[in-house]
Amino acid sequence: MEQEDENGKLLIDSVQLRFGDNVVLQSAYVTSYKGRVTGVLGRNGTGKSCLFKCIMGGIRPQNKYVRLNSEPRTDYGHIGLRVKYLPQEHFIPSGMTLPQAFDLYGVDYEGLVRFDEKYDYYRNHKVKELSGGDCRIAELYMILNADAEFCILDEPFSNIAPVYDEKIRAMIQEQKANKGIIITDHIYEEILRVADDLFLLRDGFTYQIHSRDDLVRLGYIFA
Amino acid sequence: MTLLRKIGLSFRYGSGYFVVAGLVSLCAFVIVGINSGDTEGLSEGIFICKILKILSIPIILYLFRKFDRSSAIYFWLNLGISSLEYYVIPIVIEYIFFRLLIFIAPPLFTILHLN
Numbered sequence: 001m002e003q004e005d006e007n008g009k010l011l012i013d014s015v016q017l018r019f020g021d022n023v024v025l026q027s028a029y030v031t032s033y034k035g036r037v038t039g040v041l042g043r044n045g046t047g048k049s050c051l052f053k054c055i056m057g058g059i060r061p062q063n064k065y066v067r068l069n070s071e072p073r074t075d076y077g078h079i080g081l082r083v084k085y086l087p088q089e090h091f092i093p094s095g096m097t098l099p100q101a102f103d104l105y106g107v108d109y110e111g112l113v114r115f116d117e118k119y120d121y122y123r124n125h126k127v128k129e130l131s132g133g134d135c136r137i138a139e140l141y142m143i144l145n146a147d148a149e150f151c152i153l154d155e156p157f158s159n160i161a162p163v164y165d166e167k168i169r170a171m172i173q174e175q176k177a178n179k180g181i182i183i184t185d186h187i188y189e190e191i192l193r194v195a196d197d198l199f200l201l202r203d204g205f206t207y208q209i210h211s212r213d214d215l216v217r218l219g220y221i222f223a
Numbered sequence: 224m225t226l227l228r229k230i231g232l233s234f235r236y237g238s239g240y241f242v243v244a245g246l247v248s249l250c251a252f253v254i255v256g257i258n259s260g261d262t263e264g265l266s267e268g269i270f271i272c273k274i275l276k277i278l279s280i281p282i283i284l285y286l287f288r289k290f291d292r293s294s295a296i297y298f299w300l301n302l303g304i305s306s307l308e309y310y311v312i313p314i315v316i317e318y319i320f321f322r323l324l325i326f327i328a329p330p331l332f333t334i335l336h337l338n
Contacts, residue, residue: 057306058296077305081224084301089294093236104232104302146301 006070008034010083010150010180015054017047017061024050025061026204031197032150032180037172039195040184041209041220046201048184049088052152056085068149084148088155090135094128098138101127105146112141115167132159137168144171150180157187169194188221224303229312236299237313240287244317247279252324256332269325276321280314 010032017025024047032038042048053059055066057076066074068082092101098119102109113120119138127135136159143151153172157165172181172194185191191198198209200218207218216223234241251272258268299309 053297056297056300058300060306077307078224078303080299080301081303085297087294087297089292091292091294091297093295093298094292101298143301 008149008180009067009069010182011065011067012051012055013065013067014063015051015061015065016063017050017054017059023204025054025201027206028201028204029206030182030199032182033197034149034178034180035176036196037176037181037183037194039191039198040182040201041188041191041198041215042184042201043220044186047204048201049154051201052085052154052182052184053087055083055152056080082149084143084146084151086140086143086151086153086156088158090127090132090139092127092135092139092142094126096127097124098127098130099123101138102142105142107142107145111145112138115141115171133161136160137164140168141171144175144181148179150182151175153181153183153185155185156183157185157190165190188215229304229308230316232299232302232304233312233316236295236309239291240283240313241317243283243286244279244313245320247276247283248317248321248324251276251321252328255325256328256335259329259332260336265329272325276318280318284310284314 011029012031013029015025015028017023028047028051030038030040030051040048040051050059054061054064056079066076066079068074092098098112099109102112109119109123116137118134122130122134122138130138136156140153140156140160143153156168160168169190172183175181183191183194192212200207200209200215200220202218202220207214209215209218212221215221254272255265255268258264296306296309300306304312
């Protein structure tokens with residue numbers, strides 16, 4: 001659905017990225033709105049993660065344009081204050097405990113304990129002592145609950161037991177009331193379930209998806 | 224986020240860099256101090272130490288980028304530190320520490336010699 005309201009809008013446009021001769025993104029764009037979940041789909045290697053890293057400043061693209069709301073200028077360097085990013089890999093420093101990380105992000109750790117009681121036991125454990133799945137859930141909870149206008153979730157459902165899928169979907173739906181959420185995952189059924197708007201990255205370009213048929217036509221899934 | 228807060232955070236994410244680069248600075252401190260009795264040797268020692276210090280910075284940074292998890296930077300970018308500040312703040316802080324050591328080494332070693 002196209003929205004005209006410029007407030008509560010994150011526009012990422014004209015992203016061009018290449019590594020040597022390998023052109024990853026040619027003219028990628030994604031638009032996200034507060035109160036909505038934007039799904040970004042794409043096969044492996046189509047540049048979904050690179051697009052997000054370009055937004056956050058972890059990768060320097062040849063060109064990018066990011067606009068928040070109707071503000072004429074964007075402080076690219078400090079965009080993390082307004083947009084929180086969950087990368088694919090673990091990102092909390094391994095020597096830190098979860099309460100220390102939550103404290104830096106201004107997120108109440110007791111909320112995570114209420115989400116799953118086992119995190120009460122992990123209170124004094126360093127992140128490197130946690131299993132990959134437990135760490136992933138904590139990271140996802142922290143990003144979703146941190147104070148931000150938008151958050152970007154790169155494969156939030158990977159490495160997580162199916163029993164948590166429903167709780168994570170509920171958390172995403174709850175948090176979208178306060179912020180815009182961009183989400184990508186290869187478990188595309190989960191994305192179709194939670195997303196209000198859908199984009200597909202292919203050959204460095206973005207395609208807006210209106211129906212499942214579009215995904216078939218663009219070769220993302222079989223008929 | 225204030226600069227002081229960013230500097231405070233840099234001590235957390237850059238602790239490895241501070242330790243290794245700090246050891247290089249301490250070596251420079253000792254070399255300059257030992258040569259402090261000889262005016263010609265002192266200026267030569269300071270010059271060599273500065274060159275070695277500047278050359279060591281990209282090498283140490285390269286090693287930390289190679290062995291560090293590439294996604295760890297996003298923890299700090301999410302807090303409002305830019306990718307430039309992420310690298311520059313520890314380098315500048317540690318370089319100030321190095322200059323301070325080089326500055327105090329000659330008088331300190333002279334006092335130690337006199338005693």
